[in-house]
Amino acid sequence: MSATIPEEIVDSAAIASASTRRRSLWALALRNPSVIFGGVILLVMVAIAVLAPVLGTVDPTRIDPASRNKKPGTELTLRLEDGKTMKRVALMGTDSLGRDVYSRVLYGTRVSLIVGVSVAILAVSLGLVIGLVSGYIRWLDGFIMRIMDGLMAIPGILLAIALVSIWRSGLSTVIFAIAVPDTPRVVRLVRSIVLSVREEPYVEGAISVGTPTWLVMFRHILPNTIAPLIVQATFTAAAAILAEAYLSFLGIGIPPETPSWGNIMAEGRTLFRVFPHNILYPGIFIALTVLAINIMGDGLRDTLDPKMSKKV
Amino acid sequence: MANPVLEVRDLTVALPAGADRVNAVEKVSFTVNPGEIVCLVGESGSGKSVIAFTVMGLLAKALKPSSGEILLQGENVLAASEARLRELRCTRMSMIFQEPMTALNPVMTCGDQIDEVLRTHTKLDPAARKAKIIGILKRVQLPEPERIYASFPHQLSGGQRQRIMIAMALVLDPVLLIADEPTTALDVTTQAEILKLIAELQGSQGTGVLFITHDFGVVAEIAHRVAVLRWGELVEMGQTEQILSRPQQGYTRMLISSVPSIHPAHRGVRLDKATVLRTEKLGKTYAGKSFFQKARVVKAAVDVDLDIRRGETLGIVGESGSGKSTVARCIARLIDPTEGRVFLGDTEIATMSAGKLRPHRRRVQIVFQDPYRSMNPRITIGDSIIEGPMNFGLPRNEALARARKLMETVRLDPNSLDRYPHQFSGGQRQRICIARALAMEPELLIADEAVSALDVSVQKQVLELLDEIRQRLNLAVLFITHDLRVAAQICDYVAVMSKGRVVEYGSAEQVFGAPKDEYTKALFAAAPGRNWEFGKFATA
Numbered sequence: 016m017s018a019t020i021p022e023e024i025v026d027s028a029a030i031a032s033a034s035t036r037r038r039s040l041w042a043l044a045l046r047n048p049s050v051i052f053g054g055v056i057l058l059v060m061v062a063i064a065v066l067a068p069v070l071g072t073v074d075p076t077r078i079d080p081a082s083r084n085k086k087p088g089t090e091l092t093l094r095l096e097d098g099k100t101m102k103r104v105a106l107m108g109t110d111s112l113g114r115d116v117y118s119r120v121l122y123g124t125r126v127s128l129i130v131g132v133s134v135a136i137l138a139v140s141l142g143l144v145i146g147l148v149s150g151y152i153r154w155l156d157g158f159i160m161r162i163m164d165g166l167m168a169i170p171g172i173l174l175a176i177a178l179v180s181i182w183r184s185g186l187s188t189v190i191f192a193i194a195v196p197d198t199p200r201v202v203r204l205v206r207s208i209v210l211s212v213r214e215e216p217y218v219e220g221a222i223s224v225g226t227p228t229w230l231v232m233f234r235h236i237l238p239n240t241i242a243p244l245i246v247q248a249t250f251t252a253a254a255a256i257l258a259e260a261y262l263s264f265l266g267i268g269i270p271p272e273t274p275s276w277g278n279i280m281a282e283g284r285t286l287f288r289v290f291p292h293n294i295l296y297p298g299i300f301i302a303l304t305v306l307a308i309n310i311m312g313d314g315l316r317d318t319l320d321p322k323m324s325k326k327v
Numbered sequence: 328m329a330n331p332v333l334e335v336r337d338l339t340v341a342l343p344a345g346a347d348r349v350n351a352v353e354k355v356s357f358t359v360n361p362g363e364i365v366c367l368v369g370e371s372g373s374g375k376s377v378i379a380f381t382v383m384g385l386l387a388k389a390l391k392p393s394s395g396e397i398l399l400q401g402e403n404v405l406a407a408s409e410a411r412l413r414e415l416r417c418t419r420m421s422m423i424f425q426e427p428m429t430a431l432n433p434v435m436t437c438g439d440q441i442d443e444v445l446r447t448h449t450k451l452d453p454a455a456r457k458a459k460i461i462g463i464l465k466r467v468q469l470p471e472p473e474r475i476y477a478s479f480p481h482q483l484s485g486g487q488r489q490r491i492m493i494a495m496a497l498v499l500d501p502v503l504l505i506a507d508e509p510t511t512a513l514d515v516t517t518q519a520e521i522l523k524l525i526a527e528l529q530g531s532q533g534t535g536v537l538f539i540t541h542d543f544g545v546v547a548e549i550a551h552r553v554a555v556l557r558w559g560e561l562v563e564m565g566q567t568e569q570i571l572s573r574p575q576q577g578y579t580r581m582l583i584s585s586v587p588s589i590h591p592a593h594r595g596v597r598l599d600k601a602t603v604l605r606t607e608k609l610g611k612t613y614a615g616k617s618f619f620q621k622a623r624v625v626k627a628a629v630d631v632d633l634d635i636r637r638g639e640t641l642g643i644v645g646e647s648g649s650g651k652s653t654v655a656r657c658i659a660r661l662i663d664p665t666e667g668r669v670f671l672g673d674t675e676i677a678t679m680s681a682g683k684l685r686p687h688r689r690r691v692q693i694v695f696q697d698p699y700r701s702m703n704p705r706i707t708i709g710d711s712i713i714e715g716p717m718n719f720g721l722p723r724n725e726a727l728a729r730a731r732k733l734m735e736t737v738r739l740d741p742n743s744l745d746r747y748p749h750q751f752s753g754g755q756r757q758r759i760c761i762a763r764a765l766a767m768e769p770e771l772l773i774a775d776e777a778v779s780a781l782d783v784s785v786q787k788q789v790l791e792l793l794d795e796i797r798q799r800l801n802l803a804v805l806f807i808t809h810d811l812r813v814a815a816q817i818c819d820y821v822a823v824m825s826k827g828r829v830v831e832y833g834s835a836e837q838v839f840g841a842p843k844d845e846y847t848k849a850l851f852a853a854a855p856g857r858n859w860e861f862g863k864f865a866t867a
Binding site for chain 1: 659661685686688689691692693695696697700701702703704705706711714715718719760763766767
């Protein structure tokens with residue numbers, strides 16, 4: 016082979032211009048107004064969760080029989096452990112046990128975000144593994160998918176209730192119980208992508224150069240699932256936050272003393288007509304968070320997965 | 328001569344900012360006279376389809392005609408309102424597209440789709456419309472017009488669907504028919520019929536036809552006049568005979584001489600070399616297993632016997648669905664053959680288990696048709712090339728050194744190994760795919776329609792490269808193609824496949840020169856422009 020570079024080589028100028036065209040997907044996503052809007056609200060929520068202790072809150076589990084069912088804006092006198100008293104305004108009122116709703120809602124943000132993120136990660140990871148195997152190893156496909164179909168035939172919330180009632184109640188149980196019914200959706204998504212990508216010539220090319228199956232799956236197939244999975248994860252997270260609220264509202268989720276938006280609403284249910292603030296404030300937080308996640312998910316889908324975009 | 332039906336004057340269509348050039352079409356002028364077929368020829372990206380869509384007023388919003396005018400019987404289409412354009416479409420100008428399956432609505436019967444045109448543009452009563460539709464279906468030579476009228480597009484063949492499109496386009500006797508690569512998606516025998524039909528219909532009605540194609544064979548077959556486009560500019564225009572045999576411009580000459588000749592160029596002498604690949608009664612049957620229905624059995628390949636020796640190229644030619652790709656994929660064991668045996672040297676690989684097969688994978692490598700999909704877009708071409716050698720234990724450094732050498736072999740810059748596939752053109756990507764295959768140091772290289780997606784000038788370069796590599800490395804090559812011209816240029820031996828069977832098998836000279844089988848004869852008779860020796864220019 017001659018050492019001289021032959022006459023007909025790649026035009027480097029053309030390459031330079033082509034490479035600038037492919038921007039990073041994240042840079043693109045950050046130019047989408049939906050992503051920015053949803054992201055900002057979510058960041059605020061995260062800040063609230065992290066900074067809850069310093070945002071003028073008191074212990075959210077602290078029961079104060081003297082100041083039960085106060086309307087928002089009432090000034091309360093708190094007796095501290097060292098015997099001193101202090102005055103503070105209950106911004107969102109108190110519940111029927113005299114707990115400060117403002118503190119409970121702010122601390123509840125932690126539970127909701129943890130549930131949302133954990134369920135999304137758990138469901139997506141489980142679904143990714145099962146979906147990859149099901150889509151790529153054809154003889155396992157029928158078996159796995161029938162199980163998934165079976166899971167999907169049961170309403171998600173019902174399945175979660177059943178799972179929670181098997182184990183002792185607690186945060187991890189709730190997360191697991193919500194993630195399991197969400198997994199088949201992810202499996203179907205991943206499997207459908209794998210089924211189309213495995214027919215791509217570059218995958219066949221990799222097989223014909225003797226690439227082992229696991230490497231074909233991880234190097235050539237898996238990366239194609241990332242963008243749609245990110246989108247799916249946002250919707251799963253939003254649904255999980257709602258599901259946690261349902262479960263807590265029904266009294267089978269997080270133990271009632273732990274502040275979570277669902278628990279606060281469940282507690283306020285009985286006196287809703289007289290003291291609507293117990294349901295109103297956590298309700299606003301849930302609605303805002305779920306809306307923000309969904310809007311961000313829509314925006315991410317439009318940039319990461321242009322085929323699904325509603326805009327032409 | 329009568330007034331032209333279409334006159335394009337100084338048409339310029341601007342591309343959106345950031346495209347590879349400023350204008351998609353630049354100062355193009357030409358005319359189409361009544362009863363005349365004008366071919367717009369050019370490679371991909373030459374702007375030929377943009378012109379067609381501009382005439383029809385169907386241009387994508389991002390593209391804007393910035394100057395010039397398009398006169399349809401004297402009326403400027405560019406200045407016409409959307410409502411006026413709708414009136415003009417189908418009544419005065421019509422268009423047929425490349426892909427008849429997607430151009431027809433799958434949930435409407437063919438009759439209803441033609442009826443829609445009549446309902447929109449005429450005040451005929453239902454009985455008269457039906458009579459007119461049956462009439463046009465007869466004119467486009469569809470059998471049993473009544474049955475076709477009630478059929479859905481998926482119940483018809485590709486050629487029949489294209490006839491429906493033509494019927495729809497011509498039902499109101501427009502003065503101008505625009506045909507945008509109408510036969511590119513069709514098999515060669517069907518293509519010949521459709522070309523004949525278009526020529527007959529327009530001749531009898533005096534319709535002017537603007538025919539867009541990349542195929543000089545089709546040009547030689549059908550065109551009265553030819554316009555050659557390059558990068559949106561009109562290079563040359565003239566009578567077909569004049570353009571094909573006495574082109575004035577260098578670009579036209581280059582383009583025409585890139586068209587492979589249909590007369591085999593090869594030696595065809597069987598040297599007594601070692602057999603690399605031999606198949607014995609190779610077969611692949613697809614049985615659609617279904618729980619509730621009777622299993623559907625499709626025999627994609629039946630009793631295929633082939634052999635290839637070192638340094639030889641065996642071509643498998645055939646129309647779509649003939650089983651040629653199935654055979655290639657069985658040999659590469661991308662699918663498992665259901666019958667017969669495949670010998671690689673002395674090793675039988677058809678029934679070998681996946682684990683045992685892995686060491687033998689190296690020996691057969693395949694280059695695919697679509698250069699845009701045959702490389703993982705997320706990894707660099709360097710990583711793509713060295714993936715195979717590294718699978719077989721070659722250290723990364725050595726693999727990279729090999730990749731650099733191979734890049735030179737396929738005439739690409741070795742320093743571009745860290746680039747991604749999207750940074751290369753189609754022809755360059757196909758070279759990279761060849762480099763990836765060669766990195767495995769295979770004994771057999773399978774090229775599955777490897778040049779079909781490329782423009783003729785690029786196709787010529789890749790074919791020359793393949794042939795050079797075959798000679799230099801003494802490779803056996805299995806070349807799958809539907810293009811008889813390409814097969815004639817590169818193959819020593821040719822197997823003609825039809826309906827899963829090899830109907831004719833012999834040296835290229837023998838098969839092309841004196842075909843014995845009826846199907847082979849029909850195939851060759853249908854090759855467009857077969858009587859034209861491209862690139863033999865008259866001395867000007």
